[in-house]
Amino acid sequence: MxxxxxxxxxxxxxxxxxxxxxxxxxxxxxxxxxxxxxxxxxxxxxxxxxxxxxxxxxxxxxxxxxxxxxxxxxxxxxxxxxHIDLFIGPGHPRLAEVKRAIDGFHLTVTVEPPPVAHLEARLHAAWKARHASKNHREAIGKLLPDLIHDGQALVRHADSAADRRAAQTLLAEVYSLSQFFIAYQPDSSLLWRVAERGMIAAQESEDPHAIGVASWLLAQAHRDSGSRHYDAADAVNREAVQYLEPLLPDASDDVLAIAGALQFELGYTAARRRETGTAWRHWDKANDMAGRLPETYYHPVTSFSRAVMGAHAVTVAVELRQGGESVRQAARADEAVIKSRPRRARHRIEEARGYQLDNQPDVAIASLEKAYEAAPETIRYNGYARAIILEAVESTQAPRRRRAADLAAKVGVLAA
The missing domain is CATH 1.10.260.40 (lambda repressor-like DNA-binding domains)
Incomplete structure (x- = not known):
């Protein structure tokens, strides 16, 4: 060398x-x-x-x-x-098919695009299936190839500038749904292609909500790439917040919600940097925006709502390594019902991280069992959950070890 x-x-x-x-x-x-x-x-x-x-x-x-x-x-x-993959879950059986749809461009084959209303209805049904399903990747993975083909065809065959913008709005939403499927699977280059294409389609659409959602997902892709990309994540988030800010006084609930979700993302990244004051300040701003939404409202993509702010508080406390605070926030968050199964499972995982920080490993495993019950695919693809389970499997306490081994076999961390 x-x-x-x-x-x-x-x-x-x-x-x-x-x-x-x-x-x-x-x-x-x-x-x-x-x-x-x-x-x-x-x-x-x-x-x-x-x-x-x-x-x-x-x-x-x-x-x-x-x-x-x-x-x-x-x-x-x-x-x-x-040999155990900690932060990348197993490749989903439908990953190859989704990848082919994303990578393929039908330039010489004439594909009749669906009516806009038809694609809108299918996307609405896909998001509903994603939030309601225990195995959300399976639920949306089988829908994505056709949605991707039809979204691209709709853009190619648009007859006017207005039609093209409307088609780009729907294509951006298709790519947003795709990113939820691809995240934490063993193909990071595919994730980046989807995140960037979603951002381009959203900008072409000139639709504030589409731009906000694409920014939210692109910032997450940056942040999850590691600490060296936190500045890039913040830059995307701040740009989107500044773009949406003048629209907020008369904004729809969806636009207000995505603005709130972006504020929280700034707090999330600050928490990972251990910037306590900044993290909670952004959480406060996001919480104020959530308070302006109807009590029963849930954002169709991010789940941003009044109910989710307690779960967001747990995440901030966990990332700041505040074990006691994360446990207190977890107790408060349990008072609200998170409708989305994947989001509810994610909250249980964050809750488990808080209990682990607070030296309550048995309660942490109990929280992960709840996560598995809510959405098995969420815990199966989550590196933090896998790490907690692996540690408990090595416990000297036989009851904890047996309980963790049982969950590990279900999740797929260890062979059954």
Whole structure:
């Protein structure tokens, strides 16, 4: 290897600490940042990287995997037998078919586009199925190929500028639905293609709601790519908030809701940066917007509503590593009913993270069991849930270990 080359953390014989150091540097993080997130002193953390401390226990290893966004536990430990994908779920059986529809462009084949009202009705039904289904990827995965083909055909065959803008609005919505299907599956390049195409279609539509939704999803794609992309996520969110702000006094509920969802996303990213005041300030702004919505209103894409703000508060507290606060917020959030099954399952996972931070592992597993009951596919594709389960499987407490092993088999973390 050339003297100036960066070592490969996946090449033997590297020790655990060396792997951690290389992966940390590739994330653009300092030792102090990682130590703070682990709850260790910088001095103690340096001992891990320098090999002066024996390999840490499973709890610290899983937290490191979470912080460094390691996709496979074997990449961090150097042990091939520990091959477990932590942050990417299994490829869904319908992924290949959806990918072909996204990647294909029918330029020479004449495809008769459906009436606008017909595509609108199908999209409405698809969103309804997504929120009502325990296995939402299956529910929308079988619908997406035809929706994608018809959305693209509608744009190609638009007869006027107004028709083309209306078609682009629907195509942007199709891509938004696609991103929910593709997220956390093993094809990040496909996710980026969909996020960017959705943003382009939304801009072409000139529809404020479509632009807000596409911005919300594009910002999430940036944020979930790691800490080096937080600035890009914030830039997208802020631009969308500023674009929508003049429209809010007379905005529809959908536009007001997506503006509120964007405000929360700014708080979410701030919480990941550990910027406590900024995170809660954006949550307050989002909560004010939620208060302007009808009590029974739910945004059809983001689930933004009055009811979801309690769940959002749990997420902020968890990302800020405030265990006690996250548990208090979880108790308050349980007073509201989240209609969407996937969103309800996601809340239970965030709740479990809070209980884990508060040293209540048994309650954390109970919350994950509730998540599984609400929407199995949500927990199956969630890296945080998988990490909590794996840690509990290694517990010295036999009842906890058995309970976690049972859930692990259902989720697919361990072989049944």
């Amino acid at each position: 050339p003297s100036g080359a960066t070592p490969d953390p996946y090449a033997d014989p590297l020790k655990f600490g060396q792997r951690v150091q290389i992966l940390r540097e590739r994330r653009g993080m300092t030792q102090s940042q990682v130590a703070d997130l682990l709850g260790l002193s910088p001095h103690t953390y340096r001992k891990i990287e320098n090999g002066q401390m024996k390999a840490p226990g499973v709890e610290v290893v899983l937290r490191l995997a979470e912080i460094l966004r390691v996709r496979d536990l074997a990449d961090l430990t150097g042990r091939p037998e520990a």
